Amino acid sequence: MSSQNSPSLPAPGLEEMSGSVSPEIKEPKQYFVNFNQDNTSLSVASKSGYKLYSLNNADILEEIYSNGNEDCWIVERLFSSSLVTIVSNACKRKLKVCHFKRGTEICHYSYTHNICGLKLNRIRLVVCLEESLYIHNIRDMKVLHTIRDTPRNPNGLLALSIDVDNCFLAYPGSSTSGEIQIFDCVNLQAQTMIQAHQGPLATFAFSPCGTRIATASEKGTVIRIFSTFDATKLYEFRRGVKRCVTMSCLSFSLCGEYLCCSSNTETVHIFKMEDVGSKKKSTQETGWAGYFSLYLPGTVTKVFNQGRSFAAAHLPTFGCKNVLAISMVHKELRLFVATEEGALFVYTINKNGGDLPLFKTHQISSNDSEHHEMVPHASDPNPSTPHVDEGGILGSYAGIVKGNPMGQMSGTESEKFREMQAATESPPKSLFHFTDEHEYPPLTQNSE
Incomplete structure (x- = not known):
């Protein structure tokens, strides 16, 4: 999730035109916020840099890394590894893969x-x-397959198991x-097509094992x-009936x-994967809903048969985009809500559900007086021209994506990518040593 619209600014020359000094207008904070794949860290990015935070302690928001010289638009971290992918505001056609x-x-x-x-993901x-x-194959960044002429998708809606x-x-x-189209990224072929809703999709997400996918339309009620x-x-849940969101x-x-699901309202809903089918059957046979289903229209009885939220969290703010994560922290199940305005709300999920208590509020930002700077890299003035910089510590590999390009790679770079391929094997070869068992990219600790 990211905010693609720049904050509104006062029109140039406004003070001169009005003949008086207008009050100072502060730009609203706009951040890109995202959780990593196993919900153990949070990425926060803006025009003034990016930060990575650990979610291993709900009481304290521990900073993992800070970069204050990157004009960031998108930042994605690979699990708990050292690999991050970055897209800047200055050049949205360029993807950088970094070892932070x-x-x-x-x-x-x-x-x-x-x-x-x-x-x-890992492959x-x-x-x-x-x-x-x-x-791309993440081991060597080669383009394995291109899906062309997809329906227009300016918001970048996609999910990867x-x-x-x-x-x-x-x-x-x-x-x-x-x-919604499901594509097999290993065999590089279409898996299935799902007609999930009548209206356009607003968001969707895979279950951790990749066997299920949750969907919501722009209407947002189901x-x-x-x-x-x-x-x-497999399941159908009703978020609400009063209003579209x-x-x-x-x-x-x-x-x-x-x-869990969120919208531009102040409520986050949590649904529990139970045997909804059995509960519906029991209600229809013995409950009042079963009696009235004989006389009510089909659309009304369908609403009765939809699953309802198991729990709900009420945010102190609403109207801005946010991302969600449910994670077990110190044997407590927590709900994390990170907003594009720079706040992280932590709720406690109990086994009985209901209204969730707010456990902690953290203010997050992407810039600070102290930060670790990335090694500067020569910018590419012409994105259509392959560029190789052999002066860097690791060198770089760049190619314009037209079809399935192979790009250009020096001998030193080929060796580094051979190391990447070897180390991403599961389990990795013994000659590679990591600071943690999931560290990516595959670089030896003593490499220069």
């Missing part, structure tokens, strides 16, 4: 159009342009209806969960038992 612990740029790729969104990196998708055994990609199949294998509808985010817990 070493302060080095591993490679960069330039595309023919602006990057609207990107997702990555694939998917870059979304407005009308095309590029699937974090499970490499079910490595599925989801993207809108239509810009006018709620059709959330559905489908099988990614055969498009069977603008959906912001859907997110599964890592255990797959809970699904």
Whole structure:
């Protein structure tokens, strides 16, 4: 999730035209916020840099890394590793892959159009342009497949399963209806098509194992969960009946038992994956809903049969986009809500559900007086021209994405990417040593 609209500024010359000094207008804070794949860290980015925070302690927001010299638009971290992908505001056609612990740029790729969104897991990196998708092999960053002429997708809606055994990609199949395409990123072929809603999609998310996908339309009243294998509808939840909303985010817990959703309202809903079918049958046979279903229209009885939220959190603010994560922290199940205005709200989820108590509020920002600077890299004045800088610590690999380019790579760079390929094997080869078991990119500790 990211804010693509620049904050509004006073018109130039306004004071001279009015003949008086207008009051100072402060720009609203606008951040890109996103959780990593296992909900253990939070990325926060803006025009003044980016930061990574640990979520291992709900009481204290511990800073992992700070960079104050990057004009960032999108930042994605790969699990708990040292690999981050960055897209800047200054050049939205360029993707940089960096090792933030070493302060080095591993490679960069330039595309023919602006990057609207990107997702990555341990074997694939998917870059979304407005009308095309590029699937990279994360071991060497080669383009494995290109999906062209996709429906117009300026908001970069896409989802990538974090499970490499079910490595599925989801993207809108239509810009006018709620059709969603599921693509197999390992076998590089279409998996299935799901007609999820009548109206256009607003957001969707895979379950941790990749076997299910949750969807919501722009109307935002109903959330559905489908099988990614055969498009069977498994669950249907009703977020509300009073008003239509603008959906912001859907997110599964890592255990797959809970699904949370947020919108531009002040309420975050949490649904529990229970046997809704059995509960509906019991209600219809013995409850008052079953009696009235004989006389009420089908659309009304359908509302009775939809699952309701198990719990809800009420935010102190509303009207701005946010992202969600459910994570187990110190044996307590927590709901994290990060907003594009720079706030992180932490709620406690109890087994009985209901209204969730607010546990902690953190103010987050992407700039600070103290930060670790990335090694500067020569900018590419012409994104259509492949550029190789061999003067850096690791060198770089860049190519314009037209079809399936191979780019240009020096001998030193080839060696580094061979190391990347070897180290991303599971388990990695013994000659590579990491500061943690999931560290990426695959660089030896004593490499220079």
